[in-house]
Amino acid sequence: MAEITWVPSFVDGLAQAKANNKLALVDFFNPG
Amino acid sequence: MDAVAFPDPAVIDFINDNLIPIRIPADDPELGSRFKVKWTPTLLIVDGDGVEQYRTLGFYPPEELIPSLLLGIGTTKFNLPDRPAACGSFEKILAEYPASSLAPEAVYLNGVSRYIETSDVANLVGIYDRLTAEYPDSPWLTRADPYRFLKK
Numbered sequence: 001m002a003e004i005t006w007v008p009s010f011v012d013g014l015a016q017a018k019a020n021n022k023l024a025l026v027d028f029f030n031p032g
Numbered sequence: 033m034d035a036v037a038f039p040d041p042a043v044i045d046f047i048n049d050n051l052i053p054i055r056i057p058a059d060d061p062e063l064g065s066r067f068k069v070k071w072t073p074t075l076l077i078v079d080g081d082g083v084e085q086y087r088t089l090g091f092y093p094p095e096e097l098i099p100s101l102l103l104g105i106g107t108t109k110f111n112l113p114d115r116p117a118a119c120g121s122f123e124k125i126l127a128e129y130p131a132s133s134l135a136p137e138a139v140y141l142n143g144v145s146r147y148i149e150t151s152d153v154a155n156l157v158g159i160y161d162r163l164t165a166e167y168p169d170s171p172w173l174t175r176a177d178p179y180r181f182l183k184k
Contacts, residue, residue: 002044006055010063010082013054018080023108024052025101027033028064030072031057 033073033091040094046101051077077104085111099125099132106141115145136170139163143176153182 007013010026017024037043047053056063058072067076067084077086086104106121122142125135143159146152160179163172 002041002048004038004044004047004053006053008055010054010056013052014078014080014082017052017078020052021080022050022052023085023105024054024078024080025047026054026056026067026076026078028056028058028060028067028069028072028074028076029033031059 033097037092037094037097040097043094043097046098050105051101075100075104077101077108079108095129096132096134099129099134099138102129103134103138103141106138110141110145113148115149118142118145130166136163136167136172139167140172140176153179157182 006027007016013024013026016022058064058069058074063069067074071089073089073091075088076084078084085108088100088104092100102121102125106118106125109115109118109121119142122138122145125132125138126142129135139162140159143155143162146158147155156176156179159176160173163170163176167173
């Protein structure tokens, strides 16, 4: 089953956003 | 969001195709403080430099989350400014999610974007006319009300 391919690192996510010319979606979640 | 919106196939496809999705615990000592996260779920659209461009707070059902993300993408493009791209996002909301609670804001921002690009006040009048016809109960009609005086 497909899932959202979450990146667990803010720095890595921004690097991917820049490399792919995309914006980043940051989900601040409740860790419980 | 994990229970309803994020497992939705359309949401999965939209996020994976259009955004780089990052998950951060809200109690992250550096990022939670930096972005002033006080409640969850908090979703941010950030640009490649890590600058926040759009924020939502609270839960969205799948049929509202996608237009919300489109509004965030459009707002970011509006701010860059890349207004043709912004219009593309706003018009996608209006074409594919016209019943969304976010559609009236898309009408407003789309018309404003077009006005800035063209200086044609017909775009502002168009905001008022469309909101009056299609979303007469929206608070966005109040914000657009002065544009009726621009009619010739």
